[in-house]
Amino acid sequence: MNILIKEDDIKKRIKEIGREINIDYKNKNPVLIGVLKGAFMFLADLLKEIDVPVEIDFLGISSYTGTQSSGVVRITQDLSINIEDRDIILVEDIVDSGRTIDYIIKNLRTRNPRSIAVCTLLNKKDARVVEVPLTYVGFNIPRVFAIGYGLDYENKFRNLRNIGVYNAQ
Numbered sequence: 001m002n003i004l005i006k007e008d009d010i011k012k013r014i015k016e017i018g019r020e021i022n023i024d025y026k027n028k029n030p031v032l033i034g035v036l037k038g039a040f041m042f043l044a045d046l047l048k049e050i051d052v053p054v055e056i057d058f059l060g061i062s063s064y065t066g067t068q069s070s071g072v073v074r075i076t077q078d079l080s081i082n083i084e085d086r087d088i089i090l091v092e093d094i095v096d097s098g099r100t101i102d103y104i105i106k107n108l109r110t111r112n113p114r115s116i117a118v119c120t121l122l123n124k125k126d127a128r129v130v131e132v133p134l135t136y137v138g139f140n141i142p143r144v145f146a147i148g149y150g151l152d153y154e155n156k157f158r159n160l161r162n163i164g165v166y167n168a169q
């Protein structure tokens with residue numbers, strides 16, 4: 001694996017995003033919604049940087065097989081709270097084609113939240129098929145397959161501390 005982003009740089013960037021969120025959501029009570037499974041580690045570290053009253057929930061989504069986006073998005077685990085009139089921050093590990101986040105935004109809108117912002121750790125800008133509004137982006141990366149820090153290849157490598165590029169051998 002070639003390292004793309006080191007643990008220390010991830011931590012530093014998350015602190016910066018946390019500061020932005022604390023300013024943007026001053027006097028608010030946002031809900032961080034982590035997109036499972038990939039975003040669990042990012043959400044945990046981001047949550048520690050937030051000092052406004054915050055709640056969390058998770059949405060289980062399945063959209064990938066191997067390193068190719070199937071384009072078919074499926075909810076495997078739904079929210080456990082009512083998000084009507086709430087300020088939502090969707091927390092994603094990576095936005096690639098944009099299909100997943102587009103599907104999730106459309107789905108969540110039907111539940112009438114007050115606002116929806118998207119916070120993604122990684123952004124593969126050049127891979128975009130569907131335009132999606134991103135409010136907070138950790139790092140823009142090229143069109144490689146990233147693993148580690150929650151991101152998987154076939155459910156492996158989520159435990160790695162650094163983010164790397166998966167090389168199929």
Ligand code: IMP
Nearest residue numbers: 038069095096097098099100145146151
């Ligand atoms: P999209 O629907 O094409 O934007 O893909 C988004 C989802 O696919 C993310 O939530 C990830 O779970 C997964 N994904 C996309 N690119 C990568 C990658 O480089 N490594 C690991 N997972 C990825």
Ligand code: MG
Nearest residue numbers: 036037038093
């Ligand atoms: Mg994901």
